[in-house]
Amino acid sequence: MDFTIFLIQLLNSLQYGLLLFLVASGLTLIFGIMGVINLAHGSFYMIGGYMAFALAPIVAATFGGGFFSTLCVGLVLAVVLGYVLEWAFYSYLYEREHLQQVLMTYGLILVFEELRSLLVGDDVHGVKVPDLLAGSLPLGEVMTYPVYRLFISAVCVALALGMYFVFSRTRLGMMIRAGSTNREMVQSLGIDIKFLYRVVFAAGVAIAVLAGMVAAPVSSVYPGMGNQVLIICFVVVVIGGIGSIRGALVAALLIGLVDTFGKVLLPDAAGVLVYVLMALILLWKPDGLFKAG
Amino acid sequence: MAPTDPILDARNIHAWYGSSHVLHGIDLKIARGETVGLLGRNGMGKSTLIRTLLGHVTQRDGQIHLFGHDVSKSKPHEVARRGVAYVPEGRGVFPNLTVRENLIMAARPSREASRGWSYERVLETFPRLTERLTNLGSQLSGGEQQMVSIGRALMTQPDLVILDEATEGLAPLIVNEIWNVIGDIRDSGIATLIVDRDFRRVLEHSDNALVLQKGLVELAGPASKVADDPALSGLLGV
Numbered sequence: 001m002d003f004t005i006f007l008i009q010l011l012n013s014l015q016y017g018l019l020l021f022l023v024a025s026g027l028t029l030i031f032g033i034m035g036v037i038n039l040a041h042g043s044f045y046m047i048g049g050y051m052a053f054a055l056a057p058i059v060a061a062t063f064g065g066g067f068f069s070t071l072c073v074g075l076v077l078a079v080v081l082g083y084v085l086e087w088a089f090y091s092y093l094y095e096r097e098h099l100q101q102v103l104m105t106y107g108l109i110l111v112f113e114e115l116r117s118l119l120v121g122d123d124v125h126g127v128k129v130p131d132l133l134a135g136s137l138p139l140g141e142v143m144t145y146p147v148y149r150l151f152i153s154a155v156c157v158a159l160a161l162g163m164y165f166v167f168s169r170t171r172l173g174m175m176i177r178a179g180s181t182n183r184e185m186v187q188s189l190g191i192d193i194k195f196l197y198r199v200v201f202a203a204g205v206a207i208a209v210l211a212g213m214v215a216a217p218v219s220s221v222y223p224g225m226g227n228q229v230l231i232i233c234f235v236v237v238v239i240g241g242i243g244s245i246r247g248a249l250v251a252a253l254l255i256g257l258v259d260t261f262g263k264v265l266l267p268d269a270a271g272v273l274v275y276v277l278m279a280l281i282l283l284w285k286p287d288g289l290f291k292a293g
Numbered sequence: 294m295a296p297t298d299p300i301l302d303a304r305n306i307h308a309w310y311g312s313s314h315v316l317h318g319i320d321l322k323i324a325r326g327e328t329v330g331l332l333g334r335n336g337m338g339k340s341t342l343i344r345t346l347l348g349h350v351t352q353r354d355g356q357i358h359l360f361g362h363d364v365s366k367s368k369p370h371e372v373a374r375r376g377v378a379y380v381p382e383g384r385g386v387f388p389n390l391t392v393r394e395n396l397i398m399a400a401r402p403s404r405e406a407s408r409g410w411s412y413e414r415v416l417e418t419f420p421r422l423t424e425r426l427t428n429l430g431s432q433l434s435g436g437e438q439q440m441v442s443i444g445r446a447l448m449t450q451p452d453l454v455i456l457d458e459a460t461e462g463l464a465p466l467i468v469n470e471i472w473n474v475i476g477d478i479r480d481s482g483i484a485t486l487i488v489d490r491d492f493r494r495v496l497e498h499s500d501n502a503l504v505l506q507k508g509l510v511e512l513a514g515p516a517s518k519v520a521d522d523p524a525l526s527g528l529l530g531v
Contacts, residue, residue, distance in 0.1 A: 174398035178387040185385035188347060189399035190373035190449060 004140035009260050015149045017256020018156035022211040023229055024236035024248045025163065026204035032243025033180040034197055036093050037101045040108035042230025044205050047081070048074065048212020049221035050116055053125045067130035074213050075206055082205030086198045094197075113223065122223050127216040152214050159207065160249065167245065176200055180243075235278050241288030250289055298361065299324050300376075300452055300484060301346070306355035308338075308345045308508075315341045317508040318355070323453060328485045330495035330516060333505035334530050339488045340382060342505070343455055347379055348372045360452075378446035382457040382488075386438045386445075388431035392422055395430055395441050400448040410447035410481075418474060419444055436467035443474060453484045460489055472498065492529055496520040504528045 027041045051074040052067075059070045089108070093101050129148045136144035167173035179186045179193050186193050212225075219225070236255060240247025255274055262273040281289065299322040308316040316338050323329050333339050344350045346357060348369040357365045359375045373379070387395055396415060403409020416423050419440040425433060430441065439459060446454055456475065460468040468491075475498060478485055489495045496502055496516045503513040504525065511528055512519055519525060 171398055174390055174394045177389055178395075178398055181387050181389055182385055184349060184369070185379075185381065185387070186399075187369035188349075188373055188379040188381070188385075189445070190370050190401070191399060192368075192370045 004143045005264075007139060008143060008145055009264055011145060011149065011153075013256040013260035014253070015153045015156075015256075016260060017253035018153050018160070019211055019215055020229075020232060020236055020255060021249050021252035022156050022159060023208050024233040024240070024252055025160075025245055026208045027230075027233050028237045028240065028243055028245060028248045030201060030204050031237070032245075033176060033200060034090075034094055036090060037098055037105065038090075039102060039105040039230065040112065041105075041204075041208055042226035042228070042233065043109050043112040044078070044082075044208035044226070045212040045215075045229045046116065046221075046224075046226030047112065048078070048209035048214075049127075049216045049219070049225055050120050050212075051077065051209065052127050052213040052216035053221050054120050056127070067128075067132075071210070071213055075210055078206040078209035079202045081209075082202030083198055085205065086201040090201060091194065091198070109227070112226070116223065124220055124222040126220045129217040146218075148217060152218065155210075155214055159210070163207075163245065232274065235274055237288075239278055239281050239288055241290040244288070244290040247288055247290030297324070300360055301486075302356075302358040303346060304356045306342065306345055306357070307353065308341050308350045309352040310341070310350070311352075315508050316345060316353075319505070319508070319510055321346075321503065321510075323484050323486060325452070326479070326482045326484050327501065328479050328487065328499045330492075330499035330502035330519075331486060331488045331505070332492050332495060332502060332519075332529060334528070337505040338508040339505055340457060341508075343379075343457055343486070343488065346372070347377065347455070373449070376450075376452035378449050378451035378454045380439075380442045380446050380454065380456045380459055382461065384435075384438045384442040386430040386433065386441050388429060390430055391427050392430065392433070392437075392441055393426040396422075396444050396448055399445065401450050403450045409450055410444075412448065415444035415447060418477065436463050436470075439463060439467070439471060440474075443471070443478075447478070447483075451483060453486065454478060455486045457488045458490065459487070460491065492525075492531070493520075 023041070023045050026044070027038060030036055030038050030041070052070060055074055056067070056070045059065055059073050063069050089104065093104060133148045133151045135147045137147060137150070139145045167177065175186060175191050175196060179196060183193055232255065236248055236251045239254065240249070240251035254277065258273050258277050259270070262270040266273065301321065301323040303319065303321045306316050306319040306321070307314070319342060321342070331339050331342065341350060345353050348364070348367050348371070355365065356363065359372065359377065362375060364372050364375060390398065396412060400412070403411065421437060422440055422444065425437060430438065433441065443459070459475070460471050463471065472494060475485065475487065479498070487495050487499065496519060499516040501514065502516045502519040503510050504519065505511065506528055512522055512524055
């Protein structure tokens with residue numbers, strides 16, 4: 001493999017890993033802090049992808065805007081969706097057993113897929129790369145790299161830094177972390193934990209939706225796209241250590257590398273490499289790379 | 294409300310855990326700046342009474358007023374925001390937060406700068422915590438955890454602090470330090486409700502005291518009178 005191809009694959013794996021991190025971070029957050037296994041998390045990614053496709057003409061007609069206006073409208077809708085879902089469904093799950101959580105959130109997947117089918121249909125759709133980011137950068141003498149993929153990575157890095165800042169440096173982050181260990185004490189300090197969790201959940205949904213929207217131009221949108229992401233995200237969460245954001249980042253980047261280079265170097269085995277990686281890491285560290293806490 | 298009105302006025306408090314009726318109609322008043330001792334053997338309803346006042350026991354009945362506001366149906370965070378801080382049994386320090394984070398996470402600005410409990414003032418009161426600021430709650434000794442728990446409560450600028458078994462399981466030297474701080478809290482004009490196994494010290498520090506027996510108040514009045522009451526030793530099983 002010559003250096004330029006290696007560099008391109010490295011950038012691809014980075015972009016894929018960062019995107020996975022974005023989706024998986026919401027999953028691990030909702031599990032680590034609220035104790036809810038949210039199978040429907042992949043559906044939020046799917047909803048994001050379809051929003052990028054279906055909202056674009058509506059936003060263009062209403063606000064005359066392009067891709068970035070669609071992103072903003074989609075984000076607002078995602079926060080509202082997350083807030084309402086937490087209020088209507090997820091808030092009843094905190095005290096429940098995992099089996100009930102799995103059943104209800106699996107039910108939500110079916111509902112979301114059916115709604116998607118009714119509203120947008122079952123076809124595969126492409127989403128146009130915004131004009132502003134449609135170009136390519138030269139890489140070496142013959143190769144180029146699409147600007148949009150760099151944009152995806154940049155968005156992911158910015159969000160990851162933002163999350164890190166909120167969690168580790170702000171009082172809001174302290175309250176959220178405290179809530180994961182002792183809800184009653186947090187309430188006794190005058191903090192409305194129900195509202196706090198609703199906000200965290202809405203943020204987790206918004207991040208997954210945003211990931212879906214941003215990824216849509218490179219991945220296209222198709223039925224079942226959420227489930228595919230969900231499975232890989234669970235691999236990320238398990239490898240990284242359940243509930244650990246740092247672990248999710250490391251695991252997502254690792255999976256990005258293994259998956260991307262696997263497809264180039266060992267195309268026949270590419271489908272299973274990620275799971276082999278998971279098995280090896282679990283043999284070495286049964287709780288994942290970083291145990292939360 | 295008039296300055297002489299009680300800041301906490303609880304009447305006819307009942308509480309249940311499932312089908313078991315734990316509190317059978319308790320009255321409790323706490324005046325501004327007053328220290329009240331709550332005594333009774335294990336399982337007589339002290340912690341339940343505290344948790345009911347704080348809004349944590351949802352199966353409850355009776356009237357609770359804080360600063361003239363009806364909080365009988367309020368949620369725990371609403372009670373806390375009315376100026377009630379809680380130092381729970383077991384300390385409730387967040388193990389995954391540093392000492393500094395534990396202290397500042399719920400801090401509120403003081404209404405009167407001179408009387409308020411700032412971060413600096415808490416560290417002056419507990420100098421030992423200064424060396425532990427970046428340690429996690431889980432890395433602290435029991436005594437240090439108790440200091441964090443009390444400091445955290447004070448930084449919410451409360452008018453009433455409820456201390457449940459604040460000296461439990463601590464070394465005698467630390468126990469003395471905690472009682473000194475309870476004295477400081479009282480001197481700074483904050484009312485306190487104290488539950489502690491060491492009933493003599495509770496009575497020594499309190500203005501008024503009440504003794505619970507099977508979810509009812511069996512003995513109540515000025516702490517000195519309660520201390521001299523012949524029924525006390527029987528009620529406490531000492």
